[in-house]
Amino acid sequence: MLRSHPSREGRPVALTDSGPIRWALTIAALTFLTLFLFVPLAAVFSQAMEQGWRLYWAAITEPDALAAIKLTALTAIVVLPLNVLFGIAAAWAITRAEFRGKQALITLIDLPFAVSPVISGLIFVLLFGAQGFLGPWLAGHDLKIIFAIPGIWLATLFVTAPFVARELIPLMQEQGAEEELAAVGLGASGWQTFWRITLPKIKWGLLYGAILLNARAIGEFGAVSVVSGHVRGETNTAPLHVEILYNEYSFSAAFAVASVLAMLALVTLAAKSLVEWRSQRVA
């Protein structure tokens, strides 16, 4: 995790297990990783390449696949800044302000993690769908949310809301507000205090949260599946497109698109490790 620094002096003798136990634990962990992570990942790439480069390229440049990848990217671009803002605002409110219902807000922030993504999607169908709460009004104004792109954005926003806030709240609690108070005492405005003091203090935690948020926004399946309507070339995101291709027995094409998502995941992991490494060096 972000704030656990490995001790440099090595562990005390009393906490060091004997040789065989250490080896057994290491082998168990590596076996688990191999079976459940490396092998599937390798399978994705090998399946995608099964029928050669040409077909692989054709599968991911096919118009529907490209549209799905573009929609996924667009969703991430829309959701990321909004939820970064929400995360900062929520963390600031919880750690810097005193108000009634603070505990309720902390619990509410975790709600999207607690409920199944399918239910998150259903919430929006119930709210905005044709039979839903606001359905008739939306239809009357010719607005389409469910089975359209706004629905996908809303569902993704909801599902990824907690990431930044959960990362920042403990960090900001630990750092306290004294530096901010000192800044205001020296004449800084609220805006100056945020940009010059708060943001530099939380930037690594913020970046870490944003990376996880981005990964989830790209990969979200359940909630998006409920609200998307699966219209090829229009409301299909990349994960949904993979499922459709798979259900149509186009295994190579399915794995080809999946491999794009897998590569994005690997890039995300690399970025996350880089941020962790940087933030530990700074701290």
Add this chain to the structure above:
Amino acid sequence: MRIEVQSIVKRFGSFTALNNVSLAVESGELVALLGPSGSGKTSLLRVIAGLDVPDGGRLLFDGRDATRRNLRDRGVGFVFQHYALFRHMSVFENVAFGLRVRPRALRPPERDIADRVRRLLALVQLEALGDRLPSQLSGGQRQRVALARALAVEPQVLLLDEPFGALDAKVRKDLRRWLRRLHDELHVTSIFVTHDQEEALELADRVVIMNQGAIEQVGTPDEVYEKPATGFVFRFLGDVNLFHGRVENQTLRIEDTTFDMPIVATEDGEAQVYVRPHRLTLQAAPTGHGEFPATVERVNAAGPLVRIDLVAAWGSPLRVEMSEDRYRRLRLNLQRGSEVFIAMQQDFYVETNGHGRPNGVASTSRDVVAAPMAS
């Protein structure tokens, strides 16, 4: 700037941190708020700084109401106990911060900022460390950076919360002498909080002694030490021995010993007598003016002051202090188990039925017995 605190009340839930506190600090003064933890000294400082809003009372800066003036507009330099340096900025940028955040029209040009910061770093003797990050400094250096940063905006008032609290003993002493010289140079009205009586007495022009959310006494270091207004002040400003006795007809009796001196206690009755260790004397035999026997437990003669721990005949522990010179002239050759007689000199504090007053050579005349300031 003159600061006037009028009947300030501050509560945290059901706890009253400041109970109707009034105080005036003159322009250019260096005042110490002294008291045990929970006495309200830090709460008072934070109210003056604008970090907390009081529940009642008024705060005047140069006669103008500043009770609700916000932190940013108060013109107060605040030095936090743990310094609150901006961890991601160099020492130079920390000090420059207050100048850089000024509105464009009031912001000095870059060259002037650099000049001013260099002068301040020279003032706090850190010229060479401008490029360092706070994490690369010692505690004493961080403290001085915090001070330079607060001074950069030319505050009307300087407030320091336990300024030496996080430093080791040697650095503390050096730094407090340095701070006194700095104050004499700059003459900024300054208030600092401390729980260390030695620090308050050495550094401050006037000392405000607080207890349980109220002010017990305000005075110069001499006044509060020599003429304590309350038993609390007497006990708090230095070591004391406590004896339980009786006062009758202006005569003090402790166990079997009657003391041959007038007592100015307000009432007759059970008495608590507080005596400083250096106001007790040792002698080999009784003279009949009021001495009680005691047994030596331990003699510590390291340093210029000899400290002798004893047990009184009735079993309670006590301590006597005297100069090394005087100890040698007494030629008592004390060892563990030695039997001696203890006499009390003037300048002790007697409390009967909850009312107390100093009993000393000076304080037997009425005019110097200060009325308690707490209200």
